[in-house]
Amino acid sequence: EPKFRNVKHLLKKALPRELYSLIERIGEVAQELGLNAYLVGGFVRDLVIGRKNFDIDIVVEGDAVTFSKEVAKRLGAKVHTFERFKTATLIFPEGLRIDLASARTELYRSPGALPEVDTAPLKKDLMRRDFTINTLAVKINPSEFGRLIDFFGGLRDIKERKIRVLHSLSFVEDPTRILRALRFATRYRFELGRHTERLLKMAVERKLFKTVEGQRIYHELKQILLEENPLRVFLKLDRYGVLAELFPGLRWDREKKDLFEKVRKSVIWHKLNFPKLSPDTDYHLVYLLALFWGEPENRVKEYLAALTLPGKEERELLNLLKRARELLPRLESADRNSTYLSLLESAPEELLIFLSAVSPPEVSEKVREVATRLRYIKPLVSGNDIKALGLKPGPVFSELLRRVKYAVADGELPPDSREEQLAYLKELVDAVKERNNP
Ligand code: CTP
Structure with a gap:
């Protein structure tokens, strides 16, 4: 059963005012169109944990593309839509961006399957995610603005500081989640849940990475390398045998x-x-x-x-x-x-x-x-000075200016005396003339 509580005060505290009111207004548009809209994913997780994060993801129970176009029109934003995935990105004049997706309801329905009894599209969408801490949602329709929705115990797991999968096949369905589990565990200093750790080890032993496209692994590897302390993640990758799997030898x-x-x-x-x-x-x-x-x-x-x-x-x-x-x-x-x-x-x-x-x-x-x-270091002399000293423009110009720069770098010329730099330049130019007409 979902637990409800309200995090409006957290939102207000965490977000810049413009972003907060944009979210309110998106909620109002949803309400007017008779749709439900929710903040989801990493943003909500970080809101509850208290980590700065302005990557806003919104899920609507309905068509996010149509909805985003309407929002864009009313709020004066640009919109990029991805028909095929039923997602959209809103880009507001101040550069703020918000991603929207349609709650996915088409989840593995085989012909003979019993009709599913009215599971909320939001819940089905969240069910497909990697870890419980990433399944929290916050409703933004005005009547229930700020209501936190927790179907899968995400709040408890944040309190217990645990990374837990939603079901036993999670790592098998998507082995890149092995990398994500260790990244999140490191970032938040959480532990893997006992069952989750066992599943992760089994997935590594089964060499499931072999079945994944390289670029998806690289994407997650890059996310690890962009963390504050990649070494700490790598120590875990090593401990669980992932490193040897990804980079044999x-x-x-x-x-x-x-x-x-x-x-x-x-x-x-x-x-x-x-x-x-x-x-x-x-x-x-x-x-x-x-x-x-x-x-x-x-x-x-x-x-x-x-x-x-x-x-x-x-x-x-x-x-x-x-x-x-x-x-x-x-x-x-x-x-x-x-x-x-x-x-x-x-x-x-x-x-x-x-x-x-x-x-x-x-x-x-x-x-x-x-x-x-x-x-x-910028020399205080220029090509014009070289011309005035009587050379015709050519590749030698940049060479001479570089020599002045190097002399300044070596402390042989003061960086702030044009007079001395000019005198040095004259010596260089004379040497060139000497070389050209001995
Ligand atoms: N997700 C998933 N399985 C994956 C990748 C992503 O289930 N292999 C889900 C997660 O639930 C996540 C959401 O998609 O919350 C968005 O993914 P992403 O933007 O990669 O992660 P964030 O949770 O936003 O993490 P970060 O703070 O690193 O951006």
């Missing part, structure tokens, strides 16, 4: 674990120092570099082929691995700022983060100095 020793920890620190350093670059940085790739560091290239290729990474991402990863391998010894023997700068100038963020994690402390320090300071 992979080295997973003290050194690799230490590298994961160093990557975590570098990622934190990067997020703090480069908030503007953060949204475009693929932090999960940095962890993949750590995971595959020191493995023979052929084996890495096999791992990646099994995961069927998007071609672009696969090439990028292999390229980053190669560059890291080549750069590391050169960085270790460098002894001037300008050398570090020239080696790293064109390195993408992911490579800088990885190199700062994998290299010895003094080198790591220098990698970070390149990232935070040296690469941003």
Whole structure:
């Protein structure tokens, strides 16, 4: 039997005011159209647990596509619809997004089956989900706004801090849930329920991953690598034999674990120092570099082929691995700022983060100095100055400007004296003229 209580106050506290009132208004539209609408899934779970989460998923008992179009019209939002899946995404002017889905009622109805007696579509939708903690719903129709609906004991399991499946075949139906169970257990510091743990072990033993499309595994692996502490999830993956299943023969020793920890620190350093670059940085790739560091290239290729990474991402990863391998010894023997700068100038963020994690402390320090300071040095002289000094524009221009930049990086020129930089530039230009007309 479902338990009811009201979480309106929690919603009000957790959500920015605009988002809260959008949800209220969506509930009003549902009411007017005679539909029931509910917040569901991870959002509700995190609302109850008290973790920040603005990924709003709404389920309607009815056609979410028609409903979303109506909401979009009335509230002035854009809408993307996916007819085939009966889902839609609303995009509001302030950039807020809300996903909507139709409660799925078509659940395995065989011809001879007894007619199902009036199970609410919402309940059937929630029944198909992975863990009880993900089955909570909150009604948003105005008459019952904020009513928490708990068909499967999700609230109890949150209180007991347990990850529990809804039924014994859950991992068999979808083995990627093995990865999700360990991810959620780590994130919330929950335990697996006793029965759930037994089912998980059986699913691993039966090697069910073999039956799953690589990209679905990769999707969940990526979610793990985007968690705050992937190492802690990986320790569990190792303990349950999942790691050996996914990456046969992979080295997973003290050194690799230490590298994961160093990557975590570098990622934190990067997020703090480069908030503007953060949204475009693929932090999960940095962890993949750590995971595959020191493995023979052929084996890495096999791992990646099994995961069927998007071609672009696969090439990028292999390229980053190669560059890291080549750069590391050169960085270790460098002894001037300008050398570090020239080696790293064109390195993408992911490579800088990885190199700062994998290299010895003094080198790591220098990698970070390149990232935070040296690469941003702007000479106070320009191509126009070179022209004024009498050279015709050509490739040599950028070469000369780079030399000025390197001299500033090495402390041979003051960063703030145009006069001294110009004098140095003149020497360089004279040398070029000398070279051209000896
Ligand atoms: N789900 C599932 N089985 C899966 C993946 C997802 O049952 N293999 C269900 C879960 O119940 C989940 C919902 O689909 O609540 C949405 O999935 P997703 O967005 O991946 O997860 P969230 O619960 O939102 O988790 P996160 O906080 O990591 O985004």
